[in-house]
Amino acid sequence: MLFGTPLNEFLVIVLGGIFAGVIGSLTGLGGGSVLVPVLTIFYGVPIDFAIGASLISTIATSAGSASTYTKKGIANIKIGVGLEVATTLGAVVGALTFILVTRQHLEWVLYLLFGLVLLSSLIPTIQRGKYEFPEAKMPDFTSRAFQLTGRYTDDRAKKTVTYTGVRWWLGEIIMFFAGLLSGLLGIGSGALKVLGMDWAMNLPMKVTTTTSNFMIGITAATGSSIYWYAGYISFFLAAATAIGVLVGSRVGSHVLMKISNKEIRWIFFAILSFLGIDMLFKGIRQGNIFDLQKRLTGLLSFSIAVGVSILMILLLYLYTKRGVSYSGGNITKTD
């Protein structure tokens, strides 16, 4: 026992879940991306169970937030269901790969991959919100065939936005990988889902994020049932994290609506990049890559992770600021 009695232990995990939920929703990355590193780095949870607990908690947060967005009619259920064909297939492949990897005791691969995925999903997440409405593209064959049209009322812009999606096939391909990562790493892989719908299918940002939220639950449920039977869901852990992450994401979304100074999000991005780098190092140490197991001590990798993450986020911050000022501070695309 790390924290004394089982009751203390439980409450501390709930707190960790709340922390993960708050940061996950403030940054838009989702609770799982924060929960897995927090559980493995600070609580000493084996990554297999951290991933299992995270995956099932992701369904709760997705259902919790999606109920609000679907009611407002922003999330496009039809487009979401269509893309789920690929994500659920990906989730099955991902969950089976996870079982294969853990039975071969190759957990270091999971750490390494988790670190890489977390770090690479930071950039599209930071870029998100710089532009809200994509430039209209000519509808293609799939726009009509798969009924990729829809509309919603934008409260802030006070207008009804009509949109048409394109390149359904490319969206499906990206969604397969989003599902794969979800099943393999226990995350919602919202960043990749957004990439698929925003970049590939040219849907408005609001539709993309809310539909992605709705989809995450279906994808995570597919993986969770396989995890259940294979025995990667600890009752004690999963009960604590499901409660914690749900509460945390609720708090996070309320805070997000209230904070006027969006700059504060950069602190959270710095925390996320630290977690990503630390996971990467954990993978390198455990896998003994470059024979670094002895030389790269916990303290050393911790310090390097802190330093690199501060530097990285500072550079990204300056880069993003510059990008925005070129376009006159508007929410238009800047490339």
Add this chain to the structure above:
Amino acid sequence: MEEISQKLINIVSIILKGAVFLSMGSIIIGVILLFVKNGGDGYSLQTLANYSNYSVAKSYSSSIFSPAKIPYGIITLDPIGFISLGLWVLIFTPVSVLFTSLVDYIYNKNKLYVVLTFMVLFNLFTAIFIIPSFVHL
């Protein structure tokens, strides 16, 4: 342009909200019982809470409690029964959402989306009912 049925949206929203309440309620009852009874499903609390020891955690995790044991667990006020019910409600929430939209597509004669929803349901059911028999230890 085809409208997204407002009724569908409302039902989906209600299902999602209800499922979260039911699931969280069940998990919380389970956790309270777990601490009151100092264990569950015949295992001590110390054993169930020992997540940092890999082999102990693996031996007393979800694979020991198949969903078929949930009804008996609920009747006997077993903590693991309640926690499992909460977690399985979460897993089945998306399934019910998919069924609702399937009904809507059938009603609106949207053949393509009936087929697509069936494909998603097929993947989900494969994951829930077929694959487990291969991965069970």
